[in-house]
Amino acid sequence: MPKRIDTLKENRHLKRFYYTVDQAVEKPFNWQQMWRLLGYLKPYSKTYLPGAVIAMLVSTAVRLVVPILIGKVAIDQAIANEDSELLITLIIIVGVLYLLNYIGNFFRIKWVNILGQNVIYDLRQSLFSHVQHLSHRFFDKRSAGSILVRILNDINSLQELFTNGIINLLMDVVTLSAMIVILFVYSPQLAVAVLVILPIMFYISTKLRRNIRRSWQDVRIQQSRLNSHLNESIQGIRITQSFSQEKENAEYFEGLNFDTFESLRIATKKSAMFRPFVEMSNAIGTIILISFGSFLILNGNIDIGTFVTFAFYLGMFWEPISRLGQMYNQLLMAMAASERIFEFLDEKPNVKEKEDSIPLPDMKGQIEFDKVQFSYDDNRIALHEISLDINAGQTIALVGHTGSGKSTIANLISRFYDPTKGHVRIDGKDLRDVKLDHLRQQISVVLQDTFIFSGTIMENIRFGRPDASDNEVIEAAKVVGADEFIGRLANGYETEVEERGNILSAGERQLLSFARALLADPKILILDEATASIDTETEMKIQAALRRLLDGRTAIIIAHRLSTIRESDNIFVLENGEILENGSHDELMEQRGEYFELVKSQFQMLDAM
Template structure:
C-alpha cells in the first residue's frame, strides 16, 4: 500500500529524487577514541568500580568449568572422594554468590556511567549549537538539529551503558578461554579454534554493508524529523490550502522509506548471529569427534573433555556478543559522525580572545564602506557608508531584498561584513565581546517568538534578574498590561509554544515589553508593527516613543506612515543607498521615497 501511495503522489517523486549522501568510509577508530573521551570525568570513580565488578564475575565464570571438570570429575568422582565433592559444591556456591554481587554492582555502575555520559554529550552539543552563527541555521533545518541532539545521542546510550564494559568483558573472556583450552589440550584446542579465521574472513565482508545501512537509517531519520517539524509548524498553511491529503501521502512516503531502511539495516545485522551459531555447530562437531578419539587413545581425560565442552559453550557466546557489539559500534559511529559534524562546526562570527568589553554605550553606529554577501552569487550590501547618531531614530525603507534586514543583522553582529567595518562608538564590532554587544541591543521582529511559560517569564526573558514590579511597569508602558490583566491568571498565565493562545498584536506587545525591560541602548524594529492593526498601532505610538526615547533606533517598515517622524530615513535599493534625509526633505526631493509614499497613499485611497 505504501509503495502504491508513493507512486501516486507528485510530492513523493520529488522526495525520491533527493540524493542519498551516505558514503563508504573505513571504520574511524580516531573518532571512536574521541567519543570515548567523554568517559574521562568518570575514570576515577564510576568506571573502575564497574571494571572491578566485571572482573569478579568473569573470573568466577572461568574458574567454575575447571573446578567441575578437572576437580569434581577427575579427582572427586573418579576417586570417590565425597568430602572433596562437598567442599567443591560449597566453594562453587560461594563463587556464584560473588558473581551475583559483581553483576549487580556492574549493572548499577555501567548504567550510571552511561546516563552521565549521555547527559554530558547532549549538554555539550546543545551548548555548542547555541553559540553557532546564523549561517549555520540558514543551512540546517530545525528537524536535522533535533535529530542529532535527541535521536543520534540516544543511539549511543546502549554503547555507554552496556557496550564498553561488555566489550572489555567479552575480550577478556575470549582470550582467557583460548589460553585455557590450549593449556588443557593443545591438539583439541587447535582443532576447535581453526574455524575462527574462516569466521573472521566472512564476517569482515558483512561489515561494510551493515555500516552503510545504518548510515542510511540516520539520514532517513533526519529527513523524517525535518518533515515532521515543517509539517507541524506549517499546519495552518496546510489546512488553509486543503493539502492535508497530499501532506499525509508525502509523510507516508518518508515514513515508508524510513521503515524500509530500518528493515534493511536490521536484516543485515541479524545475519551475524545465525552465522556465529552455525560456526558453533561446526566447533561442537569437531569437539565431539576429535575429543572422543583422544579419550579412546588415552591422551584426554573425561573431566578435561567435559571442561572443554563447557568452555566451548562459553566460547561462542562472547563471539556472538562481539558481533552484536560490532553492529552497535557501527550504529554508534554513524551517529557520532553526525554529532561531531555539528561539534566541529565553527561559528562564522567569532569573538577574539582579547575582545574588548563594551560598557557605557552611547549608541553611535557607523558603517564604513561595508560590503556583505550571504553567498558568492548575490551581494546584499555594496560599499555602504552611513552614520546613526546617538539617540537618533533611523528608518530603513526599500523593496524586498534591498538590504534593510541585512543592515540590522550586521549591527547585531549575526554576520560579519565581507569588507569594511561596522562600528559602535568608534569601535569595530569584531573587536568587542559578543555578549556585551548584544546586551546593548534589543530586536523586535514581525514574527515575534513567545516561549512556553508564563507571561511574566516571557517579558523577563532578556533580563532574568528583573523584579515582578519592573516587569509589570514595562508592560504598562507599552500598553500590554491591559490585555494581560484580562487573562485568567494575569501575568502568571501559561502560554503555549509560540504563544498560540495570544493574538498577533498581543504577542507583539509582549515583545515590546521584553525589549523595554532589557533597557538597551540600541533598538531594532524589523517590521515590528506589521502584525498589528491600525487601531492598535495608534494606541501604541506613544508607548513606542517612550520605548525609543534616548535610544538609537533602527526601524524597518513597509508601512511608511510609521516612520515619517524618524530623524533620518535611508532609502535602499539592491544593496545601495539611493537617498537619505527626513520625511520632509525626501518628499521635497521627489525621488524614490516620494514615489513609495505616493504609491502607498494611492493604494489606501483605492481601498
C-alpha cells in the first residue's frame, strides 16, 4: 500500500464526520422498486423499445440457428454425404444470416442507446424538478454536494442499465432458454452433464449479492461526502486562504478521498469475483463436454454433428452467463442508486399546497400573526406564540439580537415554513389555504448575502420578472442607483457577472438585488439585513430609492443598523422568540426599554470607533 494512503489510515483524527443524512440502507432486493425504475421506459414502449426488442430477437435467432446448420446440416449431411452443392448453399445461407445479424445488431445498439439517453434525461429532469419544489427543511438537513451527487452521479450510474443492460438481459435470457431447450432436444444426457454447474453458480451468487449491494451503497455515500466537501471548499476558498488553512483542508480532503478510494476498491474487488467464477465454470463445462461427449460418441448415443453443435453452444452459453453475472452487479449498483434517487423523489414538501388552495390575485398586503409558535427542531422554540398585525402599505421593522426570531418571521410570511401552532394570514386568508405561486410571486426578499446568478446584469435584474422589457430593467436600476456603476462596466447591462457575481463588490451586488426586487413589483417587500453590506455613502444614496421602493408596499425591514429603520411605522423588538415591545422610533425611545438600550449601545460603539 502506498505510504501516503497508509499514513491516512493511521491519522483518522483528521476526518470530520458531520454528514448524517446519507446512510447505507440495508434492505432486501426490492423488485417493486426496480419495476418502478423500469417504469421510465413506458413513454418509449411504442417507439424505440419494440424496435430494439425486434432487432435483438432477429440477431439472437441468427446466432441460435447457425450452430445447428453447421453441426447437423454441414457435418452430418453435406460433409458426411460429400454433397458439395448443399455445402455451397449452406455457406451462402450462413453468409446471409450473418449479414442479417449485423443489421439487427446495428439497429439494436442504435435504438437502445437512444432509449437509454432519453430515460436518463427524463429521470434527471424529474428529480431536479421535484427537488426545486421541496421545502426549506429539506435543504436545511442536506449539503449541496450530497444533492448534486444524487442528481448527477447516481443517475449517471443508471446509464449502463438503460443503454445496454435491459436489452442485454432480455437477449441473454432468451438465448440461454433457447439453447437449453435445444441441448435437451438433441441429447438430454449430455445437456444435464454440461448444465450441472448452474445450481452451484446460482447458490454462490445469491450468497454474495447482499454484501456486494452494501458495498456499492457505501461507494455512493463516500462520493456524496467527497462532493459535499469539494463544493464547500470551492465556495469557501477565500476564507481558507485568509486563515492559511490550505494544508489542513487538503489533508481533510485526502482523508475523504481515501475513503472514496477504499470503498470503491472493496466494491470492485467483490464485484470482480463473478467473472473469474464464470470462467472457472466454463472450464469445468468444457472438460465435461469433451470427456462425457466423447464417451457418448464412442457408444453411438450421439453423432459428431451433435457434439459439434454442443461445442458451439457451449462457447455461446457461457458468454451470456458471464454477462448475466455482470448484469447482476449492474442491478445491485442500480438498486443502490435508485434507492437514493427515489428517497428524494418520495420526499414530500413540509409546506404542502392544498388541492383546493385559493388564488390570491390582488394582494393588498395586510399581514396577521395569530399566536404563532414555531421551532426548527424539537430542542429549541424559535417563536413563542407571538401575535402582530401589519397593515397594508405599512413599513415595520424587526430588531433584536441574533437568534431572536426576526428572520423566522420573514420565512413564515413567505411560507418557506409553516407555523407549529397558530396562523399566519395575509388579507385575512390563512397562508395554508393560498396557492404558493400566487403568494410568492407577490413577495420579494432582499437578503444580506444576495445571490447573483451566472449571466448578464440584465438577466439578473430580470430574474424575478422574465417578461420585463430592457427599458423596464434599466429604469429599475436607475431608481435604486445601480445604473451608475453598471454604466462603468465594459459591456454595461450585458456584462457577464460570472459565478455568484464575483466581479462585483458586495455593495454592487446588493444594489442589483434592490433593482431585481423593484422590477418584480411585489405587494410585500422583505429586507433582511439588506443594507448591511452597503457602505454609509452608498446607503445614503439609496435611502431615497428605498422610499420609492417601499411606496405603496407592505415592507418588513430586519436590521441591526438601527439608523435605517427610524422612519418605520412600527418597530417590533424581539428577544428569544418573543415580542418585548413595539412602537415608533420616538415612542420606543421615550419608553427607555430594550430598544433604547440597543440604540444607546450602537451609538457608543460608533463613538468608540
